Amino acid sequence: MKHVRRALVVFINILIILIVVIFGIKGLGEEVYPAIADKLFGVEGIYGTSGEQKEIIKKPVHAEGREYCSKCHEEIYRKSDQGKHNFDCQTCHGAASDHPKMRLKVDSSREFCLGCHKATIGRDNETIRVLHNWENHGKDRVCTACHDPHHPWFD
Amino acid sequence: MTTTVVEGFVYPNHEVFWGVLIVIYPYFVSIITGMVTVYAIAEFWRKELKDIEKLVVISSLPFVLSALLPLLLDLGQPQRAFEIYLTPNFSSVMAVFGIVYLTELFTLLGEMWFLFRVDIVRMAQTESNKLLRLLYRILTLGVYDISEKAIKLDKKIIKILTGIELIAAWCLSYVSFLFGVVKSNPWWNTTILPVSFVFGGLAAGGAMVLLLYLAFTRAYGIERKPNIISTVANYAFYFMLAAFALETINTILYAYKEDIAWAVIKLASTELAVPLAIQVIGSLEALLFLKYVCYRCNLGKIDTPFIAIASVTILVVVFAMRWNMVIGAQLIDYSLRGFVSYTPPLWGREGLIAALGVLVAPFIMLPVVAYIFPPYERKLRAGL
Amino acid sequence: MIGSLAFFLIKPAKSKDIFVYVVDSKKCIGCGSCVKACRAENHVPERKYRTWVERYVVTSNGELENIFVESPNGGEFGFGDLDVDENEILRAYFVPKLCMHCDKPPCVKVCPVNATWITEEGVVLIDKSHCIGCKYCIQACPYGARYFNHHEKVVDKCTWCYHRIMRGMRPACVTVCPTGARMFGKLQDEHIQKTLRERNIRILKPELNTRPKVFYENVGWEVW
Numbered sequence: 001m002k003h004v005r006r007a008l009v010v011f012i013n014i015l016i017i018l019i020v021v022i023f024g025i026k027g028l029g030e031e032v033y034p035a036i037a038d039k040l041f042g043v044e045g046i047y048g049t050s051g052e053q054k055e056i057i058k059k060p061v062h063a064e065g066r067e068y069c070s071k072c073h074e075e076i077y078r079k080s081d082q083g084k085h086n087f088d089c090q091t092c093h094g095a096a097s098d099h100p101k102m103r104l105k106v107d108s109s110r111e112f113c114l115g116c117h118k119a120t121i122g123r124d125n126e127t128i129r130v131l132h133n134w135e136n137h138g139k140d141r142v143c144t145a146c147h148d149p150h151h152p153w154f155d
Numbered sequence: 156m157t158t159t160v161v162e163g164f165v166y167p168n169h170e171v172f173w174g175v176l177i178v179i180y181p182y183f184v185s186i187i188t189g190m191v192t193v194y195a196i197a198e199f200w201r202k203e204l205k206d207i208e209k210l211v212v213i214s215s216l217p218f219v220l221s222a223l224l225p226l227l228l229d230l231g232q233p234q235r236a237f238e239i240y241l242t243p244n245f246s247s248v249m250a251v252f253g254i255v256y257l258t259e260l261f262t263l264l265g266e267m268w269f270l271f272r273v274d275i276v277r278m279a280q281t282e283s284n285k286l287l288r289l290l291y292r293i294l295t296l297g298v299y300d301i302s303e304k305a306i307k308l309d310k311k312i313i314k315i316l317t318g319i320e321l322i323a324a325w326c327l328s329y330v331s332f333l334f335g336v337v338k339s340n341p342w343w344n345t346t347i348l349p350v351s352f353v354f355g356g357l358a359a360g361g362a363m364v365l366l367l368y369l370a371f372t373r374a375y376g377i378e379r380k381p382n383i384i385s386t387v388a389n390y391a392f393y394f395m396l397a398a399f400a401l402e403t404i405n406t407i408l409y410a411y412k413e414d415i416a417w418a419v420i421k422l423a424s425t426e427l428a429v430p431l432a433i434q435v436i437g438s439l440e441a442l443l444f445l446k447y448v449c450y451r452c453n454l455g456k457i458d459t460p461f462i463a464i465a466s467v468t469i470l471v472v473v474f475a476m477r478w479n480m481v482i483g484a485q486l487i488d489y490s491l492r493g494f495v496s497y498t499p500p501l502w503g504r505e506g507l508i509a510a511l512g513v514l515v516a517p518f519i520m521l522p523v524v525a526y527i528f529p530p531y532e533r534k535l536r537a538g539l
Numbered sequence: 540m541i542g543s544l545a546f547f548l549i550k551p552a553k554s555k556d557i558f559v560y561v562v563d564s565k566k567c568i569g570c571g572s573c574v575k576a577c578r579a580e581n582h583v584p585e586r587k588y589r590t591w592v593e594r595y596v597v598t599s600n601g602e603l604e605n606i607f608v609e610s611p612n613g614g615e616f617g618f619g620d621l622d623v624d625e626n627e628i629l630r631a632y633f634v635p636k637l638c639m640h641c642d643k644p645p646c647v648k649v650c651p652v653n654a655t656w657i658t659e660e661g662v663v664l665i666d667k668s669h670c671i672g673c674k675y676c677i678q679a680c681p682y683g684a685r686y687f688n689h690h691e692k693v694v695d696k697c698t699w700c701y702h703r704i705m706r707g708m709r710p711a712c713v714t715v716c717p718t719g720a721r722m723f724g725k726l727q728d729e730h731i732q733k734t735l736r737e738r739n740i741r742i743l744k745p746e747l748n749t750r751p752k753v754f755y756e757n758v759g760w761e762v763w
Binding site for chain 2: 001006025
């Protein structure tokens, strides 16, 4: 009857408006709301491949690797390369980011070296030289007074 | 959220992420399910409940609308909330629930329109207030036909819509799947969770109908009928019984299996002592009072205090059940070695004040909806 | 529903070059350099962790094992002393943890707006401009890898330093680890293949069938 028809018309119009709005916003373009890509159902990146994945790739890197430091600090690189302290420079010096504008000075206190070498439960003797008598060894002095941090072992 | 580690080891990133607002959200959704079920019972099976049909339908609308509020307050980026419809992930329960919710909303609005059409047509012609009259005239959609034939067609369509709405309302319990599919959480990852959720909601809906019946008959000066109260209270009783039984069975199963989840759940239960006590003691008390109310109503006497207390108790009990389900399960973290405690903050978007606001929101909307779509003859206004 | 069914049937387009991460717990000394480097590289907010280190101490004084786990500040500033009788210790070790970048990620399945997905190389990423902050993925992750970023009001997690690995570098945590406890590379790389041939390689929470791509060596049963 007439009122049922009218009600149905209103309902279908509301649905159409909803669908138009949804697909309209999506169709605004990849930058605003990427349209449905080839994959669906949350498995492959509907939005990522177009938007965010490209964005994430452009992010700046803050911590370059050891080889990058060797370009200016060739001698220190070679010195440390000979033994167990051949891990990344940033482990002790912090992230490179602004360097050389920013100085990468290391905290040269005992606590800093003990951060890795102190005898604490869970540290494996075979992995690192664990200092069991850390209280007495080199008492009242900083570690770097005797040990070169880039070549701490004595041949 | 104010989460503090109480005991043991928890993953460093662990917090209670879904707070009191997300307790309210399934609570409202399940109340809608309950109320629509009572309405469907009135429509299809229990003709003596015909009087409360309009009442239940208009009362469901504020709850459906205010179910959105806790979500918008809880989201990190509420202005992007519409994205659930723009870019849905159909393997996610939350996205499908958005569609189920829309279906329920539209069906409810359609139901209201057909149910009140005769009243709207009459009021479009006789209403004195200019603004209201305009509203009614728009709502009639230009058709003023209230002949016998039209009314019979309306009744048929209402029956169809009620069927759809009943299914949609039970589908609203899909919100419990939101918790049930999270396999990482040993408390949520049970098959019995959706079932106990549905029955808790049905009980709460029945209780809400009783309360609203008391309130509306008082406000409109209508005489209360004991057989209506008796029928609804009876249904609420059986729903509550089922919910209570299911929750108890769930706990017993956990305790018997005694796998790793039980060890931490037992620990975290110390944090949940108050809601658990409310749940158990409240359920028993509500069951007792409901049966008493049924007994008295069958004798023709209506004991308003008992009805009110029983209904409020059921509502509080179901809230406590939701609290245990949502927050209780987040107190244990996935390292299964410790638990945290949760105290909701007072202010802020996720605070207690906001939660209180959300809880009273439907009751603020209700008088407005009732004014536009009166469930009973306006004896009050005629008397003024 | 239908969407979940499709999730099982449609497999992501994977290249043969998927990335894999291996952790050798024997080599971890709990220094916390990885946590510090990750925070500097990715601007991780305070009190949240994209990667962290846990310490497991298993003791026994005649009866069945007692397991003690801790992670003070995620292990960022090292670990302190413990009030434990050294003779009772059966085994004690550090376990670094991070996002597993699962092959069947439960977090991707539950995101309502498709703001997180798994790339061709097997990395699970988050699109911060689409995340609505509903925190459902945080609930779904069994490893506790995701956190809510209070500054940006979206969810965030370890990306295996996607901006670095796509340029041929390694993630920040792998680069600064002084003992080589963390290893990263393509599945076909030699150093990865060598480690994966060990028999004590295992993954965390295998019963949840998430197929994580972070493999652990030399960890006891008590780690999950």
